[in-house]
Amino acid sequence: MTAATSSHTAGPLSNVADTAAPPFDSRSLRDVLGTFVTGVTVVTTLDEGGTPYGLTANSFSSVSLDPPLVLWSQALSAPSHPVFRAAERFAINILSADQVNISNRFARGADRKFEGIAVRAGLAGLPLLEGCAAYLECRKVTSYPGGDHAVFLGRVERFERTPRPPLVFGGGRYLVAEPHDLGTFSIDLGIASLARVQAVRMASAAITRLATDLDETLGLGVWGNQGPTIVRWEPARAPVSPNLRTGLVLPICTSATGICFAAHLPGELTDTLVRRELMAAPENGSIFEAAVAAARWSGVARLVATPDFSDMYGVSIDALSVPVFDRTGTIALTLTAIGHAGRLDASPSGRLVTSLAGCAESLSTRLGYVRPQYSGDQR
Numbered sequence: 001m002t003a004a005t006s007s008h009t010a011g012p013l014s015n016v017a018d019t020a021a022p023p024f025d026s027r028s029l030r031d032v033l034g035t036f037v038t039g040v041t042v043v044t045t046l047d048e049g050g051t052p053y054g055l056t057a058n059s060f061s062s063v064s065l066d067p068p069l070v071l072w073s074q075a076l077s078a079p080s081h082p083v084f085r086a087a088e089r090f091a092i093n094i095l096s097a098d099q100v101n102i103s104n105r106f107a108r109g110a111d112r113k114f115e116g117i118a119v120r121a122g123l124a125g126l127p128l129l130e131g132c133a134a135y136l137e138c139r140k141v142t143s144y145p146g147g148d149h150a151v152f153l154g155r156v157e158r159f160e161r162t163p164r165p166p167l168v169f170g171g172g173r174y175l176v177a178e179p180h181d182l183g184t185f186s187i188d189l190g191i192a193s194l195a196r197v198q199a200v201r202m203a204s205a206a207i208t209r210l211a212t213d214l215d216e217t218l219g220l221g222v223w224g225n226q227g228p229t230i231v232r233w234e235p236a237r238a239p240v241s242p243n244l245r246t247g248l249v250l251p252i253c254t255s256a257t258g259i260c261f262a263a264h265l266p267g268e269l270t271d272t273l274v275r276r277e278l279m280a281a282p283e284n285g286s287i288f289e290a291a292v293a294a295a296r297w298s299g300v301a302r303l304v305a306t307p308d309f310s311d312m313y314g315v316s317i318d319a320l321s322v323p324v325f326d327r328t329g330t331i332a333l334t335l336t337a338i339g340h341a342g343r344l345d346a347s348p349s350g351r352l353v354t355s356l357a358g359c360a361e362s363l364s365t366r367l368g369y370v371r372p373q374y375s376g377d378q379r
Helices: 002-009 012-018 026-033 081-086 100-107 185-189 194-214 256-264 267-280 282-298 307-313 351-366
Strands: 041-046 052-057 061-065 068-075 089-094 119-121 127-129 134-146 149-161 167-170 173-176 217-224 227-234 301-306 317-325 331-340
Touching: 041 068, 041 081, 041 100, 041 127, 052 068, 052 100, 052 127, 068 081, 068 134, 081 149, 089 127, 089 149, 100 167, 194 217, 194 227, 194 331, 194 351, 217 256, 227 256, 256 267, 256 282, 256 301, 256 317, 256 331, 267 282, 282 301, 317 351, 331 351
Parallel strands: none
Antiparallel strands: 041 052, 041 089, 061 068, 068 149, 089 134, 119 127, 134 149, 167 173, 217 227, 217 331, 301 317, 317 331
């Protein structure tokens, strides 16, 4: 027994436990912690006289759902620390992506942080900054010492979420939060190249904003191994169908997305699919050819009362689709709007068409596409 005990205490674990941790500087630790990407908040409160105070913090975290608890931490050296230590309530303003200036303002120790900023009153008069992604109004439960910081624990009494995307911070800089919902699906589609994935991410962020602005259901399409494929949907407040499915492969001849690809892709990529579909439904041939010609001329593929959605989702829809080009002039993506038949504004000068086309043009430019310029008669 004694020998066994002696053997155990002399083992590798004992050596590890006895080894002193190497020294490090706080700046290096801060850099490592900065690799953990967070949202950005402004925490606000009132002093006893009703004067508003606020500071930028990304130390915010959820703690519990039942009861609803959150926490955040503040440096003991912060000028506003005595106010927050004494306050009974605080509000967490989760900043939106376009509030970098608000974050920078409240990160400074200057006075008059609230000057010129739209603010509304929350519970007990707590200052809520207009334009945020979300709000949590809290009653302070307690605070704990945490080295050179104090950790505040609060119980959520009221919360609000808005459609605005959140501001993100990591690695010492502001970032843009973009959904990553492709996963292994991107490999199955044959779109796993870095350039294509970057284009999809860029376009995903764009249609999220556009769908909110237009209140229309928008889809992001790519040319996959099986043809036109929707890799993202952004539904309107009243979506066309609750069952819009990512990964939906659309027909090339009877969908606006398919017609858009057919109008701009080389024939060797599309001809096999076109022939297969028209062999099954030859009556669609003339309609398809006219739609492709119109899409090439106008830049917008239009399809009225798309039958395939009726079969899949039990609704008849109208659809518009516009191309996004990469730096080589190749169609990389499509932006597609769908709506119940007869209710989608397909007029060339309407807000939907001009906004969709403008978004596609902006994305094309960001991908390096330069539209060819007509030079006129050179004789």
